[in-house]
Amino acid sequence: MKELKHLNKYFKKYWFKLLLGILITIIARIFSLIMPSYVNKSIQAVEEYMADVITLSDAKGLLLQYILIIIGAAILSGLFTFLMRQTIINVSRYIEYDLKNEVFDHYQLLSLNFYKSNRIGDLMNRISEDVSQVRMYGGPAIMYGIQTLTLFVCLVPLMFIKAPTLATYTLLPLPILSILIYKISKIIHKRSTKVQEYLSTLSTFTQESFSGISVIKAYSIEPRVNEEMRNLAIEGKDTSMSLAKVNAWFFPLMILLIGISNIFVIYIGGRQYINGEIETVGIIAEFILYVNMLTWPVAVVGWLTSIVQRAEASQKRINEFLQEEPAIKNIVAEHKSIHGDIEFKNVTFTYEDTEITALNNVSFKVKAGETVAILGKTGSGKSTILDLVARLYDVSSGEVLVDGVPVQQLNLDSLRKAIGAVPQDAFLFSDTIENNIRFGNENATHEDIVEVAKKAVVHKNIQGFAKKYDTILGERGITLSGGQKQRVSIARALLKDPKIYLFDDCLSAVDTETEEEILNNLKKVSESKTTLIVSHRVSSAKNADKIIVLDQGKIIQEGTHEELNNQEGYYKDLYINQLSGKES
Template sequence: MKELKYLNPYFFKYKGRLIVGVFITIIATVFKLVVPMKIGDSVTIVEQYMNGEITDLAYVKQHLLINVLILLGAALLSGFFTFMMRQTFIVVSRYVEYDLKNVVFEQYQKLSLGFYKQNRTGDLMNRISEDVSKVRMYVGPAFMYSITTITLFIVVISYMFYQDPILTLYAIAPLPLLSVAIFKLSVMINKRSTIVQQYLSKLTSFTQESFSGISVIKAYGIEPRINQDFENLAEGSKDKNIDLAKVQALFAPLMILLIGVSNILVIYIGGMRYMDGKIEELGTLVEFLMYVNMLTWPVAIVGFVASMVQQAEASQKRINEFLKTEPDIQNEVEENTPIDGNIVFNNLTFTYPDTGIVALKDISFSVKPGDTLAIVGNTGSGKSTILELIGRLYDVEEGMLTIDGIPIKNLNLSDLRSSIGYVPQDAFLFSDTLRNNIRFGKEDATEEEVIEAAKSAVVHKNIIEFNKGYDTVLGERGITLSGGQKQRLSIARAIIKDPKILLFDDSLSAVDTETEEQILQHLHKISKDKTTIIVSHRISSVKNATNIIVLEDGKIIQSGSHNELVNLEGYYKELYAKQLLEKEM
């Protein structure tokens, strides 16, 4: 249970509720003990009447009636306190589940971009849902049943020893065998539970990717192949679940067998001792039989608890793997660091840590507030990498990147990212209203600000054409919009944020040239006091930039204004001539 030690602070956090739960459990257990005691007492008084030791029938009837009323009251009180016990422990488990899910999600938010390149979405989802649910079963039902079992064992066996130590020893003789069997089975359950959870993660990842890429699957007509792949995964998952179920299924018959042995020993040894006069009352023998059978459920639940604990151990181990992962990008500055937007790259070389690809080689340039820097180049030349470094999605290892004269690592990470409006090449929209997707850039934005941002991104007219306008709810990842509409909505999201730094990663590639020109005119007005960097393959998007750099294989091969570069032999002039010809055609 070493992995489950992570949960100890949560037990301490809710210690008040848990202590109350333990007291309620003890009270419920005490009332449960009344039942065998009163039934044993009733059997004894009937025996005494039958033997002639008591001759007053009215007294016997009155005594039995009182016992029945006590039994009824004890049963009702035991039921009430059992209900309260469940409410206490199960509610605590829900609180812990809530806390743990928030901790896991917060950790996911902190982890760096490289982490998400190495781990599949389905697996991440499974750990925060299925694995956390398994852990909740340990905190709630498993803990509750353990307390109940321990309390019942202590109270019942203590009372049994008080009544007849010899018979008690015979009655509990099978329990050591039970302990060894539970240990062996628990080890097997732990191993098989881990495998089952791994298969569940694979299934979740596969289905999530299949649903996200359903348009590609249909376009290529490969539904049968995907179905077969899913069937193979499901078959493997089924086999592993059956292997786990086979081991878990051994618990119940094992418990019944050992409790049956205890019952036989109580009847045989108890009967012999009663005939020998060592047990004076027949009611004592009846009590022992009831106590042994009262222990049946707690002993049987040991197997259930062991199974839950082992599954929780396997799940918590998977959760801890991510919780112990340190983000590559750490906020090393606690105090606030206001950002103006003066960006300088000085002899910067960058290699992606996950792939080893050298994306940038000895890059140097600067851009200050009010200026627009444009970056052009072939695919894979390092354009997007520059934007990722400015957003500190990766750390610079060789060379220097400063903002306002301060190395980027020495800036408060939250202040840095809140000062950036970033529009990625692949626009990501949430399954929410169009209004809320724009407000994602500024949560408290007014309706007027939302509309103004949409107009600046030339998407307002498209939005009001929808039946519900700004209240239109998008499909997953904005699937209900065209590529150009998604890009413009992302631009509106960045504009409404009113950041110090605007980063556009080929974010006008899906709009027509007329709309592009309108957006650029609006951006020119908006970005007068901002630092703007535009990555693009289109000359029309970058021609009005203050400075343009051309990248090739991670190196700057050309730099200058549009007029300078079109008069200079090289990549930019060739690209300009090619796009001019395409426009004329």
């Protein structure tokens, strides 16, 4: 159970409720133990009446008294059982809440490389299914475990005090049960791990299928996807059945062993009563009740073992990610205002997952308030520059400085709050258009949102929808066209009103006329802002204060539109090609 030690901090956090719940559990079990002894006394009262030891009136009085005690004990036991669930089970829900938040918070700290090497379905399964399995350990397992322990601690000594020989025979099957549980639990642990791994695979497959449904339909590959799903379902059935077959041994074995105990009670108890070794037949009835009271606790031992094994397997999977160290760490606590000066000093960057060197000894400066356009072929390292400014990655060598300070020495929250980023692949949430734009500034009014939507030239499109700004977008903004998604994303960045704008080819899906209008609006908005524009179009770059041209991770040209257009090279060729294409 070493993996489950991670939960100890939560047990400490809720120690009072847990302790109270344990105390209530013990009290509930003690009240439940009252009934068998009073059943015995009731039988004794009947025997004494039959033997003319007491009168009928006395017998009735005793029986009424014992029945009231049994009913009262049952009511109190039920009440405390209710309170037990209200404490311990509630604690398990608190632990589930805290653990999910811990996992999610840690997910957000991890770098982009982590998400490149792990599938979304697996991430989702660990924060949902695995955490749910762990919750069962933090609540039901503790509750039923204490119940079982209390009954054994109280019942076994009591049984030996009342009838040692009968108790010995009655409890004889239990050690055999313990050995069987130990053997089966080891198999359960292995198979539980396989089940959880399968669920992650299934979550990944279904998530990717739903996200890529348009591709699946466009290529008419539904039969192939269905076949893959069928194979996954068969694998899941086989994996779950292998676990179910092992679990299926528990209850039959336990019922068999409890049945054997009952036979021992009747046979051995009957012989002892006939031989005069026990005084009353009531003791046999009492022991039968004791054995049946032990039925559920003994049966639950197997269930608890299964729960703990599943929780151990799930917590191990959770710990794998919780132990993953974030590549980007916020080592500076002090917040600092950002002005917008940016400098790259001999920056080289290689992606860990592909080992591709995206930038090779790149150096340039951007003054606060300047607009710099970055052009180049696909894969030349343009987007990487923006990622390094936002510190989504750390450089392999060299330095990226903002306001003269290396980005590693700036508070990460301060840096990113000063940046308004618009990625090429605009991501929109499954929410209203207004809330998607408000993501840039949660305190913005509706009028503020309309204003930035107009600057992003998307207001008219939004007005064309039946519910206008209250239109609910599909997952990843599938309701909108590519150009509309990009413009909503631009509006979101404008609403944030940051010190630094990072535009990553965010007008690629927009027609030239709309692009020109947006660029004019952006020029007005970003007059006092530092702006980096990555683009494949000269039209997006020509009005910039400086243009940088990249090729295979190196700067091959740098200057203004006029300067670069007057010298032979990539920029002039690109300008001529795009100009002739526009004219034609």
